[in-house]
Amino acid sequence: MEPLTEDEYKNINNISSVAAQEVIELSKEKWLWMAEKKVDVLTDLFHDNAVFVHMGGSWGKEKELDIIQSGGIHYKQADIHEVSVNIIDDTAILLNRITLLAVVGGNEVTNPFMVTEVYKRQESEWKLASLSFTKLLN
Template identity: 45%
Template sequence: MKSLKIGILLFLSLAINTFAQSPAEQEIKKLSMDKWQWMEDKDISKLKPLFHPQAKFVHMSGTWTTARELEIIETGSIWYKKADVKDTAIEIVGNTAIVWNRITLTANVRGSDVVTEFTVTEVYQKEGAAWKMLALTFSSVRDTHQIEK
């Protein structure tokens, strides 16, 4: 009986969060989650149209351009093996969307697997009917870090 009550509360909590999001927020959240899968799959054909040609990518070891990020993903010099998304916050201002994901990232970097806690900031801009990513920044955080909403 206790398990049933906990299950119902969990379901209601998830349902409230889903319905509280606007259609644009739901679209951006799906796009962000899809992006993690495409990065894991090294699916350049889906990432290339998402990344704005002038986007910047900030990692622990440097900042680079869209062309370099795509090359890194394609060659596997960084393989985003699994982004376990723990929490997400989204704000939309005009035609700009900002997404904060708190993740545990398992990546293969130069042949070694590493697991790191990050808050990742993604900035998107709506161009016509499509969202384009302008920035992706990894900030190393403690596993207790929370995103204020």
């Protein structure tokens, strides 16, 4: 093992920050696609083995897509207050502090959440592997 030159080290940081920005932008788009019920685009984004954790339970990709398409949960608007992302090899862990306006079971509700999104890079694309909502008390 040889030490990295300063330029090599800076390049690693730039690659990581570019990947982080890609994931942040993808996450923002995902909230819009969910609001617009764009199941075709979400089908491609969600990893086949993805898991989704909500206040009412947890399930896989197909059930999440069915819920979005049917309006069982309509993600009307996600106001993002804070975002951070950590890249570990080909995995990105993104945290969003949001206020979510949604329609659940026919009732419009607003909740503050910390949302954990895990993305896995497959070939040249990021795939959403996990989406978990944690309701905040404040």
